[in-house]
Amino acid sequence: MAPDGTPDLKVVGTRPIRPDGVDKVTGRAQFGADFQLPGQLVGKVLRSPHAHARIRSIDTSKAEAIPGVKAVMTAADMPEITSEEAFVGEGPADFKDMSGNTMARDKALYDGHAVAAVAATSAAAADAALAAIEVDYEVLPHVIDVEDAMVEGAPVLHDDMFTSGVDPKPATPSNVAKRMVFELGDVDAAFEKADIVIERKYKTAPVHQGYIEPHACVAQYAADGQVQIYCSSQGQFMVRAYVAKLLGIDISEIRVTPLEIGGGFGGKTLVYLEPLAVVLSRKSGRPVKMAMTREEVFRGSGPTSGGTVWVKIGAKRDGTIVAGDAVLKFQAGAYAGSPVGPGCMTAFAVYDLQDVRITGYDVVTNRPKVAAYRAPGAPISNFGVESAVDELARELDMDPVELRLKNAAKKGTKAAYGPTFGDIGCVETLEAVKNHPNYNVPLGPNQGRGVAAGFWFNIGGESSATVNINEDGTAVVATGNPDIGGSRASMAMMAAEVLGIDVERVRPIVADTSSVGYCFLTGGSRVTFATGMAVVEASKSAVNELKARAAKTWDIPVDAVEWEDGRAVPAGSNAGDFEPLSLEDLAAKSGRTGGPIAATSSLNAQGAGPGFGTHLVDVEVDRETGHVKVLRYLATQDAGRAIHPSYVEGQIQGGAVQGIGWALNEEYIYDDKGRLENPGFLDYRIPVASDLPMIDTVVVEVPNPRHPYGARGVGEVPIVPPMAAMANAIQDAIGIRMTELPMSPPKVRKAVDEQAAAEE
């Protein structure tokens, strides 16, 4: 035991080489677009060129007549689905909407909305078929901006959308799907007690997850109705469930084999191509492969919401925050279901407040339906709240870290969304920032420093794992979660820890839907926590079985056997005097002691530890061009317990970098017809390596008591604070409060000019 009471661990906390590393760096790993089946056709999607249009008719006859074209489909080839709530990764959605989003039925609701699809023997024939499909559109007025969509008289996307959560229920349809309020205490009364009140509105732009691998799949519909799907996604079981639902197929008829995933960040918690490929395969009798181009990824798949965040906070002169109020308006894209709920719930979660209220609106606009993106919703509300807290610190002339420390959530804090926090590391991440050398580096002219803290729930949920002990004493660990952030390594490490063997002797695999028990998707920062728990449980069962085999061999009771360092040993001298039996010995003899040794665990993991992080950034602003250079970046985060510290650091660095892109340059540019003008990485500017300094990380470990090794999810927290941290740093550098993202060079330069004009 270590002095702090945590068990001594041999594997957890070390940094072995990742089991999937060699395949990935040598190019052997099979990603979505790499997979082939003999005889496969090329499937392609026809997309709406209009932001909002009624589809009067679709004539596919000319396309079908083109040589090589084997199938053409429209929404008419998919069952009409009735409204039913679907749990999609990290946000609500409806199966009817999901069906409509994969293939437009009566209306095209955004530029890039799928309206038809074809399968042909060559890409050229498929392209010719797309060109030959005749869609008769009635172009309708469209709306892109969230607040424009809320005004009376705005073009209405869905004539059956009546705002829920308002009393009385509206009589006329609108683009506001839902209103929600989270409230604690008496906010209005609490503001009366404040000496200082900060009130301001902020705005963020929708941003894409920017995964490098476009969506891709191969589907085969056999003559007996069995469906095989090979695809990259954040969950093979999610793909299976959604395809079954959208096409009315029994789950037992579908087998989904996960391929490597080249990034998802939440954007692959949905299906786009898979149902279409299955329908095209059914119609053609051939396997169908579909892969999006980058342009299709931008036009047709979901970014996260953009939104407005109105924030009001009140504080005492001594820095005690007494009240918080916020109104969030998130655009959901073409169908209801923005992450405004989690946006509300996380908004003030970093703070210990008695009186707080958050109101949220979920609003549809003529843009691609949003999808989850790391900590969905939280970065948007955090940008507003953490900018406002920085303004408060300036008003109070108080160090921004001290102000946060004074008000930080801790064990026992009741959050506005309901729960009371247990062991959390919010204060620890703030102190880690204060103790880091970056906190005291002197700054030059036009340089500034900003800080922001963030929160994400993390989730647990359903997971399964199988541990097979091989004849030579090695082991295979099978789970059902695609490996996005190095989870194979973590699973192998946790199994090795329990089995007491070298991690190299454990081979982790990501199994298909028919080969392992159900696993909820890879999202919500859940896999190391929840699937890891299943791996630990299954490994423990395997150890119990190994002990039983030793007991049988020695002919002693099983509770007289202990497992130490990968060997069965008698539990003390009373148990008898036997030579230890290693895992290898027991595995070799398993045929004679009762047969193969294997164990599974299926569970619903509860108690995912909430995650907190604090970021500190130094920037330099070129006042003449508006360019913001990131000089230094520090991210501290509570990981509970870092199973593989390199991958925890990698998650933190990746989140910070995506946040920097969100802060500085990423945005969708639409023309006046609502067509996307920048569907590519040239003009949709995610950061490139040379834009960034090293992202320094400090991993704080406040163990999560609910996980066998104390792990918390780590993948989402790091994208929450960067935008506010950057805005706060820019304010510090040039004395200008940027309230709107992205803080791109033209906007910064404009703000500088306005400041100069105001000073004259």
Next chain:
Amino acid sequence: MYAPSFAAPTTVAEAVQLLANASGVARVLAGGTDLLVQLRSGILKPDLIVDTKRIPELRTITTEGGGYRIGASVSGAEAGEHATLSRDWPGIVEAVELIGSTQIQGRASFVGNLCNASPAADSVPALVAAGATVVIAGPNGEREVPVEEVPTGPGSTSLAKGEMVVAVKLPPKPARTGDAYLRFIPRTEMDIAVVGAGVCVTLDEGGTCTAAKVSLGAVAPTVLVVPDAAAALIGNKLDDAALAALDAAARAACKPIDDKRGTIEYRTKVAGVLARRAAATAFKRAGA
């Protein structure tokens, strides 16, 4: 199915003959970093592609009477590695080296950059400021024109059918001459210039500018030569007044468009900023 013809001649004469006799659209292929992208996206479907990388004289940099002759297919990386080119014309080399990434650098040429005729081409303002010319070969022999006379609008050039560029020529560099090129992009690389500014100055012994040429990219349909900006420098040292006049002249010359890469207002302001900054570097390089 689209299937263009492809030829890879080894002499200029052959290349010109192929281009002149082609039916339909013919295109020269140098590094291909523009052409292949356009083929892939379907913007362009030439009937004939003539690869010029097998023509030895198009692949070399030679010195001529104190100046340089850069073969039309020389890549950015080759220009950067040349023993003296970046010492003599650092602005030109830094401009071509801004193009793309290491991978792109292995292919991308000055002439491809010029003949692609993008208003935002990075090496072009630098070549223009330095007073570079191009040698054009065609069915009727060779002609030599200033670089700025090649592009006539976005995607179009003054080259006639059958003509191709064989080399870029840089004049002998006068004493106390310095050049510089700067571009603005929102990121640090892999982007298209929002504004580019090339400045070349010659100074007298006292540091006063005696000759200057200022060129701007991405603020008009073609690269701009800005005589008023040059006039703001000539007769002056690098002082605040001269720089302010330069900034104003650069801004006045801009005729940019509003598009996804920049607004008119922003491009215009930044053109002035970059002209000033490039001028400061050019003066320094000239020995000020």
